[in-house]
Amino acid sequence: GNSVTQMEGPVTLSEEAFLTINCTYTATGYPSLFWYVQYPGEGLQLLLKATKADDKGSNKGFEATYRKETTSFHLEKGSVQVSDSAVYFCALQDEKLTFGTGTRLTIIP
Amino acid sequence: DTAVSQTPKYLVTQMGNDKSIKCEQNLGHDTMYWYKQDSKKFLKIMFSYNNKELIINETVPNRFSPKSPDKAHLNLHINSLELGDSAVYFCASSQGTILYGYTFGSGTRLTVV
Numbered sequence: 001g002n003s004v005t006q007m008e009g010p011v012t013l014s015e016e017a018f019l020t021i022n023c024t025y026t027a028t029g030y031p032s033l034f035w036y037v038q039y040p041g042e043g044l045q046l047l048l049k050a051t052k053a054d055d056k057g058s059n060k061g062f063e064a065t066y067r068k069e070t071t072s073f074h075l076e077k078g079s080v081q082v083s084d085s086a087v088y089f090c091a092l093q094d095e096k097l098t099f100g101t102g103t104r105l106t107i108i109p
Numbered sequence: 110d111t112a113v114s115q116t117p118k119y120l121v122t123q124m125g126n127d128k129s130i131k132c133e134q135n136l137g138h139d140t141m142y143w144y145k146q147d148s149k150k151f152l153k154i155m156f157s158y159n160n161k162e163l164i165i166n167e168t169v170p171n172r173f174s175p176k177s178p179d180k181a182h183l184n185l186h187i188n189s190l191e192l193g194d195s196a197v198y199f200c201a202s203s204q205g206t207i208l209y210g211y212t213f214g215s216g217t218r219l220t221v222v
Contacts, residue, residue, distance in 0.1 A: 032207040038150075043199060043215040051208050087150055093207045096165055097142075099152040 002027045006090045006100035013080055013107055021075040021103050023064075023090035031092040033057075033066050033073040038087045038102070047075075047088070082107045112136050115200050115214040122190055123222055129186045130217045132200030138212070140164075140205045141183040143175060146197040146216070158183055159205060190221045 007022040025033065035047040035057070048057030050066035050073065057064050062077045073090060085107045090100040113134045122128050134141060142165075143155040157165035158177040172188040183200060197218050201211040 032210070034210050036210075036213075044152075044213040046210045046212075049210055089152065091210075093210065096154050096157060097201075097203075097211050098154075102150040102152075104150075 002031065002092055002094060002098050004090050004092055004098055004100035006088075007103050009087075009102070010104040010106060013105070015082055015107055015109050016079045017107075019075070019077040019080045019084075019105070021088055021090075021105070023073045023075065023100060025071050025073065025090075025092050027071075027092055027094065029094055031094045033064070034091045034093065034097070035062070035064055035073070035075050036089040036091060036099075038089065040086070044089065080105075080107050082109055111214075113200055113202055113212050113214040115198075115217050117217060118215065119218050119220075121220045121222065124190055124192060126190050127186070127188045128190060128219070129184055130198055130200075130219075132183045132185070132214060134181055134200075134202040134212070136202055136212060138202035138204050139180055140203045141177065141180070142201040142203070142211065143183065143185050144199040144201060144213075146199060148196070152199070156183075156185075187219075190219075192221050195219055195221045 003026045032051045034049045036044040037047045048059040050057040053068035055066045087102045140159045142157045156175040161177045177183045197216045200214040203211045
Protein backbone atom coordinates (compact mmCIF):
# COMPACT_ATOMS: atom_id res chain seq x y z
CA GLY A 1 0.00 0.00 0.00
CA ASN A 2 0.90 3.66 -0.13
CA SER A 3 3.04 5.15 2.61
CA VAL A 4 4.84 8.34 3.57
CA THR A 5 8.05 8.52 5.59
CA GLN A 6 9.14 11.81 7.00
CA MET A 7 11.98 13.04 9.11
CA GLU A 8 11.70 12.28 12.80
CA GLY A 9 11.47 15.27 15.04
CA PRO A 10 11.53 17.31 16.97
CA VAL A 11 13.54 19.86 15.02
CA THR A 12 14.76 23.00 16.79
CA LEU A 13 16.28 25.88 14.83
CA SER A 14 17.23 29.46 15.47
CA GLU A 15 15.32 32.24 13.77
CA GLU A 16 16.52 32.93 10.20
CA ALA A 17 18.05 29.45 9.85
CA PHE A 18 17.52 27.30 6.74
CA LEU A 19 14.94 24.56 7.10
CA THR A 20 14.69 21.17 5.42
CA ILE A 21 12.20 18.50 6.44
CA ASN A 22 12.68 15.30 4.47
CA CYS A 23 9.77 13.34 3.06
CA THR A 24 9.80 10.23 0.88
CA TYR A 25 6.87 8.21 -0.34
CA THR A 26 5.89 4.82 -1.71
CA ALA A 27 2.98 4.73 -4.10
CA THR A 28 1.54 2.94 -7.07
CA GLY A 29 0.19 5.23 -9.74
CA TYR A 30 0.59 8.99 -9.77
CA PRO A 31 -0.45 10.55 -6.49
CA SER A 32 -0.59 14.21 -5.60
CA LEU A 33 1.72 15.32 -2.80
CA PHE A 34 1.02 17.81 -0.03
CA TRP A 35 2.47 19.48 3.00
CA TYR A 36 0.05 20.34 5.79
CA VAL A 37 0.81 22.42 8.89
CA GLN A 38 -0.80 22.15 12.32
CA TYR A 39 -0.31 25.09 14.68
CA PRO A 40 -0.77 24.40 18.41
CA GLY A 41 -4.39 23.65 19.29
CA GLU A 42 -5.59 23.98 15.70
CA GLY A 43 -6.60 21.80 12.80
CA LEU A 44 -4.57 21.03 9.70
CA GLN A 45 -4.02 23.68 7.06
CA LEU A 46 -2.86 22.99 3.54
CA LEU A 47 0.57 24.60 3.15
CA LEU A 48 1.47 23.62 -0.41
CA LYS A 49 0.92 20.94 -3.02
CA ALA A 50 2.28 19.42 -6.21
CA THR A 51 0.20 17.26 -8.51
CA LYS A 52 2.76 15.84 -10.94
CA ALA A 53 6.45 15.07 -11.28
CA ASP A 54 8.80 18.09 -11.27
CA ASP A 55 6.05 20.41 -10.04
CA LYS A 56 7.16 22.83 -7.33
CA GLY A 57 4.65 23.85 -4.68
CA SER A 58 5.26 27.07 -2.76
CA ASN A 59 3.54 29.17 -0.13
CA LYS A 60 4.61 31.57 2.65
CA GLY A 61 8.29 31.12 1.74
CA PHE A 62 8.08 27.31 1.90
CA GLU A 63 8.85 25.20 -1.16
CA ALA A 64 8.81 21.52 -2.10
CA THR A 65 9.48 19.80 -5.44
CA TYR A 66 7.82 16.54 -6.53
CA ARG A 67 10.76 14.28 -7.42
CA LYS A 68 9.59 11.05 -9.00
CA GLU A 69 13.10 9.66 -9.52
CA THR A 70 13.87 9.85 -5.79
CA THR A 71 10.21 9.55 -4.63
CA SER A 72 10.72 12.61 -2.47
CA PHE A 73 8.93 15.84 -1.58
CA HIS A 74 11.25 17.62 0.85
CA LEU A 75 10.03 20.83 2.49
CA GLU A 76 12.42 23.82 2.53
CA LYS A 77 12.41 27.40 3.73
CA GLY A 78 15.32 29.79 3.45
CA SER A 79 14.79 31.77 6.64
CA VAL A 80 12.44 30.52 9.34
CA GLN A 81 10.54 32.68 11.83
CA VAL A 82 9.27 32.00 15.33
CA SER A 83 5.75 31.95 13.88
CA ASP A 84 6.69 28.87 11.79
CA SER A 85 6.77 26.73 14.95
CA ALA A 86 4.22 23.97 14.32
CA VAL A 87 3.89 20.32 13.34
CA TYR A 88 4.40 19.66 9.62
CA PHE A 89 2.85 16.68 7.82
CA CYS A 90 3.80 15.31 4.45
CA ALA A 91 0.94 13.51 2.68
CA LEU A 92 0.10 11.77 -0.55
CA GLN A 93 -3.29 11.39 -2.14
CA ASP A 94 -4.67 8.89 -4.54
CA GLU A 95 -7.99 7.37 -3.40
CA LYS A 96 -7.39 8.80 0.09
CA LEU A 97 -5.02 11.14 1.85
CA THR A 98 -2.22 9.27 3.66
CA PHE A 99 -0.06 11.17 6.13
CA GLY A 100 3.47 10.84 7.39
CA THR A 101 4.05 10.81 11.13
CA GLY A 102 4.56 14.58 11.41
CA THR A 103 7.63 16.63 12.33
CA ARG A 104 7.46 19.08 15.21
CA LEU A 105 9.39 22.26 14.43
CA THR A 106 10.36 24.77 17.08
CA ILE A 107 12.02 28.06 16.15
CA ILE A 108 13.83 29.93 18.91
CA PRO A 109 14.48 33.69 18.76
CA ASP B 110 -17.94 31.57 7.68
CA THR B 111 -16.17 28.38 8.79
CA ALA B 112 -15.69 25.98 5.87
CA VAL B 113 -15.65 22.75 7.91
CA SER B 114 -17.06 23.02 11.41
CA GLN B 115 -17.10 20.39 14.11
CA THR B 116 -18.92 20.29 17.41
CA PRO B 117 -18.11 19.99 20.19
CA LYS B 118 -14.51 21.20 20.32
CA TYR B 119 -13.88 19.37 23.60
CA LEU B 120 -15.63 16.31 24.97
CA VAL B 121 -14.87 14.70 28.33
CA THR B 122 -16.86 11.61 29.19
CA GLN B 123 -16.75 8.45 31.25
CA MET B 124 -15.95 4.98 30.01
CA GLY B 125 -18.97 3.10 28.73
CA ASN B 126 -20.88 6.21 27.62
CA ASP B 127 -22.14 6.86 24.09
CA LYS B 128 -21.28 10.16 22.39
CA SER B 129 -21.59 11.87 19.03
CA ILE B 130 -19.47 14.39 17.15
CA LYS B 131 -21.04 16.48 14.42
CA CYS B 132 -19.46 17.87 11.27
CA GLU B 133 -20.77 20.24 8.64
CA GLN B 134 -19.14 21.69 5.54
CA ASN B 135 -20.35 24.63 3.47
CA LEU B 136 -17.91 24.19 0.59
CA GLY B 137 -20.24 22.18 -1.65
CA HIS B 138 -17.83 19.23 -1.54
CA ASP B 139 -19.14 15.75 -2.33
CA THR B 140 -16.75 13.79 -0.11
CA MET B 141 -16.28 13.90 3.66
CA TYR B 142 -13.92 12.07 6.01
CA TRP B 143 -13.17 11.28 9.63
CA TYR B 144 -9.56 11.06 10.80
CA LYS B 145 -8.22 10.14 14.22
CA GLN B 146 -5.08 11.80 15.60
CA ASP B 147 -3.45 9.98 18.49
CA SER B 148 -1.28 11.41 21.26
CA LYS B 149 1.83 11.14 19.07
CA LYS B 150 0.13 13.25 16.38
CA PHE B 151 -0.26 10.29 14.00
CA LEU B 152 -3.23 10.78 11.66
CA LYS B 153 -5.22 7.83 10.40
CA ILE B 154 -8.29 7.81 8.20
CA MET B 155 -11.35 6.13 9.67
CA PHE B 156 -14.18 6.66 7.21
CA SER B 157 -15.04 8.41 3.98
CA TYR B 158 -18.43 9.23 2.50
CA ASN B 159 -19.14 10.37 -1.02
CA ASN B 160 -22.54 11.99 -1.49
CA LYS B 161 -23.95 10.13 1.55
CA GLU B 162 -22.49 6.77 0.51
CA LEU B 163 -19.77 5.03 2.55
CA ILE B 164 -16.69 4.51 0.36
CA ILE B 165 -13.85 3.98 2.83
CA ASN B 166 -14.18 2.04 6.05
CA GLU B 167 -10.78 1.35 7.57
CA THR B 168 -10.25 -1.15 10.34
CA VAL B 169 -12.24 0.61 13.02
CA PRO B 170 -14.14 -1.04 15.90
CA ASN B 171 -17.87 -1.51 15.30
CA ARG B 172 -18.48 0.85 18.21
CA PHE B 173 -17.76 3.68 15.76
CA SER B 174 -20.60 4.42 13.37
CA PRO B 175 -20.60 7.29 10.88
CA LYS B 176 -23.83 8.75 9.58
CA SER B 177 -24.30 11.13 6.67
CA PRO B 178 -27.82 12.59 6.49
CA ASP B 179 -26.84 14.69 3.46
CA LYS B 180 -23.64 15.49 1.62
CA ALA B 181 -22.91 18.53 3.79
CA HIS B 182 -22.98 16.60 7.07
CA LEU B 183 -21.04 13.67 8.46
CA ASN B 184 -21.52 12.70 12.08
CA LEU B 185 -19.59 10.18 14.15
CA HIS B 186 -21.30 8.19 16.87
CA ILE B 187 -19.25 6.20 19.34
CA ASN B 188 -20.77 3.55 21.60
CA SER B 189 -19.35 2.15 24.83
CA LEU B 190 -16.41 4.52 24.96
CA GLU B 191 -13.05 3.12 26.05
CA LEU B 192 -9.93 4.83 27.41
CA GLY B 193 -8.12 4.11 24.14
CA ASP B 194 -10.66 6.20 22.22
CA SER B 195 -9.14 9.34 23.71
CA ALA B 196 -7.76 11.29 20.76
CA VAL B 197 -8.44 14.27 18.54
CA TYR B 198 -10.96 13.53 15.80
CA PHE B 199 -10.84 15.59 12.62
CA CYS B 200 -13.51 15.93 10.01
CA ALA B 201 -12.47 16.88 6.47
CA SER B 202 -14.02 17.39 3.06
CA SER B 203 -12.79 17.40 -0.51
CA GLN B 204 -13.92 17.91 -4.06
CA GLY B 205 -13.25 14.25 -4.76
CA THR B 206 -10.24 14.70 -7.03
CA ILE B 207 -6.58 14.33 -6.11
CA LEU B 208 -5.74 17.83 -7.22
CA TYR B 209 -6.86 19.94 -4.28
CA GLY B 210 -6.27 18.11 -1.01
CA TYR B 211 -8.69 18.14 1.88
CA THR B 212 -10.09 20.95 4.02
CA PHE B 213 -10.02 20.05 7.70
CA GLY B 214 -12.13 21.12 10.64
CA SER B 215 -10.47 22.32 13.83
CA GLY B 216 -10.88 18.99 15.59
CA THR B 217 -12.72 17.51 18.56
CA ARG B 218 -10.57 16.53 21.52
CA LEU B 219 -12.20 13.50 23.12
CA THR B 220 -11.04 12.49 26.60
CA VAL B 221 -12.41 9.30 28.13
CA VAL B 222 -11.96 9.01 31.88
